[in-house]
Amino acid sequence: MTIKVAVLGSKGRMGAEVVKAVTNASDLELVASIDQNDDFNIVKNSGAQVAVDFTTPDVVMKNLALLIESGISPVVGTTGFTEEKIAQLQKMLDAKNGVSLRLVPNFSIGAILMMRFAKAATKFYDSAEIIEYHHPQKVDAPSGTAIRTAQIIAEERKANNLAKNPDATASEIPGARGSKIDGIPVHAVRMPGLVAHQEVIFGSLGETLTIRHDSFDRESFMPGVLLAIRNIAQKPGLTIGIDDLIS
Ligand code: NAP
Numbered sequence: 001m002t003i004k005v006a007v008l009g010s011k012g013r014m015g016a017e018v019v020k021a022v023t024n025a026s027d028l029e030l031v032a033s034i035d036q037n038d039d040f041n042i043v044k045n046s047g048a049q050v051a052v053d054f055t056t057p058d059v060v061m062k063n064l065a066l067l068i069e070s071g072i073s074p075v076v077g078t079t080g081f082t083e084e085k086i087a088q089l090q091k092m093l094d095a096k097n098g099v100s101l102r103l104v105p106n107f108s109i110g111a112i113l114m115m116r117f118a119k120a121a122t123k124f125y126d127s128a129e130i131i132e133y134h135h136p137q138k139v140d141a142p143s144g145t146a147i148r149t150a151q152i153i154a155e156e157r158k159a160n161n162l163a164k165n166p167d168a169t170a171s172e173i174p175g176a177r178g179s180k181i182d183g184i185p186v187h188a189v190r191m192p193g194l195v196a197h198q199e200v201i202f203g204s205l206g207e208t209l210t211i212r213h214d215s216f217d218r219e220s221f222m223p224g225v226l227l228a229i230r231n232i233a234q235k236p237g238l239t240i241g242i243d244d245l246i247s
Contacts, residue, residue, distance in 0.1 A: 009078070043067070068096050081144065093237050102240075108213070118149055119152050121209055129165070134194055147181050147186070
């Protein structure tokens with residue numbers, strides 16, 4: 001049976017790739033695609049079972065409220081989600097049975113492996129910092145992937161009773177040591193020529209380990225997007241990431 005799919009943000013860089021990928025998948029049917037200024041009723045009345053959202057952090061919550069209300073399960077690639085917004089989503093889902101929502105900070109399989117490898121390395125090193133690199137059109141910083149990676153590392157450091165990163169900085173121009181996500185410094189670079197890249201650097205006595213992932217093309221996110229669409233119905237409610245689908 002084919003899955004009926006809608007795309008929100010269909011004229012954007014990521015949305016346009018999703019339109020192509022869904023159109024080319026024989027088990028999926030693209031039933032609606034909308035961009036800014038299009039009427040949401042196009043999606044609502046399309047019979048879509050799943051809607052992929054690659055819009056912007058300022059409009060995504062409104063889109064998700066409309067989708068959940070319409071009984072359409074969202075697969076969300078848009079970034080910029082705070083704990084507060086995630087709690088709001090949970091509330092909306094609790095009030096509407098039968099809707100699944102996958103919030104995916106990074107659909108790239110390589111990026112997911114990078115996070116797994118970073119988790120595995122954490123307990124062996126005194127220090128961990130993250131540098132993320134993106135194209136200059138990206139509106140949120142740091143990236144959702146960098147935030148998630150920092151959280152994973154912080155959780156792992158806590159579980160292993162590691163002390164804070166050693167750092168004698170006594171005076172600082174604001175931002176020089178990055179933004180701290182759960183105590184892990186995260187540095188963001190924005191530059192033409194980049195797509196989406198991240199380095200996780202670990203340091204200990206006399207050595208460092210760098211785990212680096214590069215997405216050179218937006219196509220790299222599509223296998224993960226299709227995986228999320230195909231498996232959306234399996235888990236009702238809110239799921240973060242696609243780690244559980246990659247083993
Ligand atoms: P983009 O090129 O700016 O695309 C966003 C699109 O959404 C634009 O066409 C925009 O139209 C449209 N839009 C704005 N408001 C809308 C609304 N209310 N309804 C429907 N469409 C609307 O951005 P992008 O590079 O594709 O990135 C989109 C999001 O995905 C960002 O948050 C980015 O960080 C994230 N991202 C996630 C992953 C991942 O793996 N999870 C990977 C890459 C990017 P206008 O241009 O007219 O405003």
